[in-house]
Amino acid sequence: MIKCGRPRKGEELLSRDRLLDTAFKLFLENGYGNLSLETIAREARVSMRTLYSQFGGKAGLFGAVIRRCSDQFVTSLSEDSALEGSPEEALVAFARQFLHGITRPDAVRIRAILIGESLRFPDLATQFYEQGPQRTLLHLEKFFARQQQAGYFVAIDPHVLADQFLSALRSERSQKLQLGLEPTPDEVEIEAWARQTTSLFLHGCLADTGPVKIGSD
C-alpha cells in the first residue's frame, strides 16, 4: 500500500506542492472546465480529503495555481533586465527577453485559460495582470522616462511609449499563438522580431523623401 498518515515534521507542504504541480500541469492540458478534481487527486496521489482541506474546492485550487505562476512571472521578467547601453540596444535586449517570456507555451496556455475564465474569476484576472503585465509595463515606462531626460526620445507620455512598444512586440504572432495556430518561435525568429520591431518603433515608417511625384523629372 502507498504511504499515508500524518506527514513528518517539515514535510507538511510536500503533498500541497505535489498537488499544485500536478494541478498546474493538468489545467494546462485540459483547461478549467474540462478537468475533474478526481483526475487531479489521482494523478497527484493525494486524497480528495486533502484536496478539499487544503484548497476548499476546484476554484480555490485554480486560484492557488494561478497565483503561484503569477509570482514566477514577476521574478523572471522585469527585475534582472537592466535596460542599459544605447537606447536601441537596450530596447532590443529587453524585447528579446520579453518575447522569450510571453511566447513560452506554458505562459501562452495559462493566459488563454485565465482569459476564458476571467468572467468567473475577476479577482484572479486582476491579480494576474498586476503581478505580471502591469509590472513589466511600469518597468519599461521608467526606462523611457529616464531616456527622455537624456533627450533621446520625443516628449510623449512614457506610459504611452511603453504601452506601444510592448503592444508592437506582441504583434500578430502572439494573437495566433493564443489561438493555438502557430508553434513557439525559436531564438532566431525572436531575434529578428525584436530588431525589426525596435527599429520601426524608433524611426517610424514614413519615408524621408516624401511621395514620388508622377511625371516629374
Added chain:
Amino acid sequence: MIKCGRPRKGEELLSRDRLLDTAFKLFLENGYGNLSLETIAREARVSMRTLYSQFGGKAGLFGAVIRRCSDQFVTSLSEDSALEGSPEEALVAFARQFLHGITRPDAVRIRAILIGESLRFPDLATQFYEQGPQRTLLHLEKFFARQQQAGYFVAIDPHVLADQFLSALRSERSQKLQLGLEPTPDEVEIEAWARQTTSLFLHGCLADTGPVKIGSD
C-alpha cells in the same frame, strides 16, 4: 400549452435561429464549460430533441455560433473602409473603425471564450482567425503596398507594417479588456487613441535633435 408541431413552410429556420441567438447570448454570459444544454433549450423554448437533431450536441452548437459571428465580423470591418485620403488620415480613419470593432463587448467576450477553448476546438480557432483578423490584416497590407508604390512609406515588407500597426492599435487596453479589467472605451477615447498610435507609428519616437550633452554649452 405552447405551440409545437411541425413548423409551417418557410418557418423551418425560425427555431434554429432562435436557438442560435439564445445560445450566443448564453455563451457570452457563461462561457462554454459553465453552460448546460438544458439551460439553452429552456431559454430558447426549444426541445432537447430539436437541439440534438439540428446541431448534434454542445460542440456542434458552439461551432455554429462561432461561425455565424465570424461571418458578421467580415462584413463589418474590412470591406467598407476605403482607406483613402492622405496616408495619415486614411490610417486614422481605419484605426477608428478597427478599434470600434475590436472593443465591442460581444467581440471581446466571444474572443475570450474561443481563446479559452481553442485547444478543444482547433478547427474553430482557425476558421475564426481566417474569417476575421486575417482578412483585416491582408486588407491593410494591400493599403501599405499601394502607398509604398507612391513613395509615402519606407521599404519594409507591407505585411510587417500592417502587423505592427494593428498590434500597436490593440495596445495594452485590449489586453485589459480581454481580462475584463476595463470598461469599453467611448468614441472620444478611441479617437484619441487612433491619432496617438498613428502618429507614433508614422514618425517613430526617436528625438531628431539627438541626446542632450550634459555640461556642453
Added chain:
DNA sequence: ATTAAATGGTAATATTTTTTACCATTTAAT
C-alpha cells in the same frame, strides 16, 4: 384522408462530477 416529418414537453437513463463520510495508518504533541 392518410402518412410522414418535425416539433415541444416530459421524463427516464446513463454518465460525470462534486462533496461528504468512514476506516486504517502514520506521526506530532503531551
Added chain:
DNA sequence: ATTAAATGGTAAAAAATATTACCATTTAAT
C-alpha cells in the same frame, strides 16, 4: 502511552449534465 492531527484509499451520497426515448401535436406531402 495516550490522544489528536493529518493523511491515503475507498466509496457512498448528491448533484449536475448529457443523451435518448416516448407522447401528443401540428403541418407538409401524397
